[in-house]
Amino acid sequence: SQKIEQNSEALNIQEGKTATLTCNYTNYSPAYLQWYRQDPGRGPVFLLLIRENEKEKRKERLKVTFDTTLKQSLFHITASQPADSATYLCALDSSSASKIIFGSGTRLSIRP
Amino acid sequence: GAGVSQSPSNKVTEKGKDVELRCDPISGHTALYWYRQRLGQGLEFLIYFQGNSAPDKSGLPSDRFSAERTGESVSTLTIQRTQQEDSAVYLCASSLGGQAYGYTFGSGTRLTVV
Numbered sequence: 001s002q003k004i005e006q007n008s009e010a011l012n013i014q015e016g017k018t019a020t021l022t023c024n025y026t027n028y029s030p031a032y033l034q035w036y037r038q039d040p041g042r043g044p045v046f047l048l049l050i051r052e053n054e055k056e057k058r059k060e061r062l063k064v065t066f067d068t069t070l071k072q073s074l075f076h077i078t079a080s081q082p083a084d085s086a087t088y089l090c091a092l093d094s095s096s097a098s099k100i101i102f103g104s105g106t107r108l109s110i111r112p
Numbered sequence: 113g114a115g116v117s118q119s120p121s122n123k124v125t126e127k128g129k130d131v132e133l134r135c136d137p138i139s140g141h142t143a144l145y146w147y148r149q150r151l152g153q154g155l156e157f158l159i160y161f162q163g164n165s166a167p168d169k170s171g172l173p174s175d176r177f178s179a180e181r182t183g184e185s186v187s188t189l190t191i192q193r194t195q196q197e198d199s200a201v202y203l204c205a206s207s208l209g210g211q212a213y214g215y216t217f218g219s220g221t222r223l224t225v226v
Contacts, residue, residue, distance in 0.1 A: 034214060043116075043203050043217030044155070051212075089154070098168035099145060100215070104154035 002028040004103035006090055012109045013080050021075040021106050023090030030092035033066055033073050034100060038087045044102075047088075048075075080110045114138075116218035118204050124224045125194055133189045133221045137206030144187050145215065146179060147203045155203065161187060162209065194225045 005024045013019045023033070031052050036044035050057045050066045050073070057064050063076040077084050087105040094101050117136040125131050137144050146158040157171040161181045172178070176194075181187040191198055201222050205215035 032212060036214075041219070043205070043219050044215075046214030046216065049212070049214055096168060096170070098160045099157050101157065102147075102155040 002026070002092075002094060002101055004090060004092060004101060006088075006103040006106045008104060008106070010107040010109055012111060015080060015082060015110050015112050017080055019077040019080045019084070019108055019110070021088050021090075021108065023073040023075065023103055025071050025092055028092070028095055029068065029071075032093045032100075033064075034091045035062075035064055035073075035075050036089040036091060036102075038089055038105065044089055077108075082110045082112055084108065085110050116204055116206055116216050118202075118218035118221050120221060121219065122222045122224075124226060127196060127225055128193055130190065130192045131194055131223065133191075133202050133204075133223070135187045135189070135204030135206075135218060137185065137187070137204070138216055139185075141206035141208055141216070142184060143207045143209040144181060145205045145207075146187070146189050147205065148200045149203060149220070150200045158189070158202075191223075194223075196225045199223055199225045 003026045034049045035047045038044040048064045050064050052068055061078045065074045087107045089105045090103040091100040119134045144161040147155040149155050159179050160168040163184050164181050176192045179189045201220040203217055203220040205217045207213045207215045
């Protein structure tokens with residue numbers, strides 16, 4: 001079955017540095033990969049979607065890469081700020097093409 | 113509406129009772145999804161609606177769980193004879209349809225079974 005792996009350990013970054021989060025997947029070749037942000041007590045918020053034929057996508061301080069050979073996506077936040085502290089979820093479309101499957105998320109903490 | 117609305121935001125129920133959770137998706141979004149999130153864990157898919165039909169119910173944990181959608185709008189998730197392991201946040205999301213679009217989530221219903 002499809003498996004998505006995100007680093008379960010929290011990532012602590014100094015403000016101003018670039019935060020890099022990793023999403024690895026197995027047993028599938030997704031056509032799309034998405035990243036979401038989730039704050040405590042709230043639903044996930046959609047950030048970016050990248051297609052399998054795209055290597056990189058940017059949105060303001062965010063950058064996502066998608067390496068279908070390595071079966072990996074990297075999510076970068078440049079010039080990180082304490083307000084970027086949240087849990088970030090990777091999600092990919094499922095083989096049944098009816099829904100997206102989420103990873104368990106990585107908690108990011110930006111210290112001033 | 114401007115976003116996905118879920119009600120109630122919190123629900124405490126006694127074991128064995130039935131509960132109904134409601135989701136109002138964004139107007140015009142044909143696809144609607146229910147997920148469950150246990151404390152400290154990731155999102156677990158429950159059911160997907162396209163319009164009023166549910167082509168994928170594969171995530172419903174047992175026959176105590178059911179969902180319906182009417183008028184290509186409101187959806188209700190019903191849990192019968194609730195058990196303590198049903199305690200979780202139930203999240204609803206809607207999208208324009210297909211996996212090429214991001215999902216818009218509601219804030220969820222926190223269900224506690226005591």
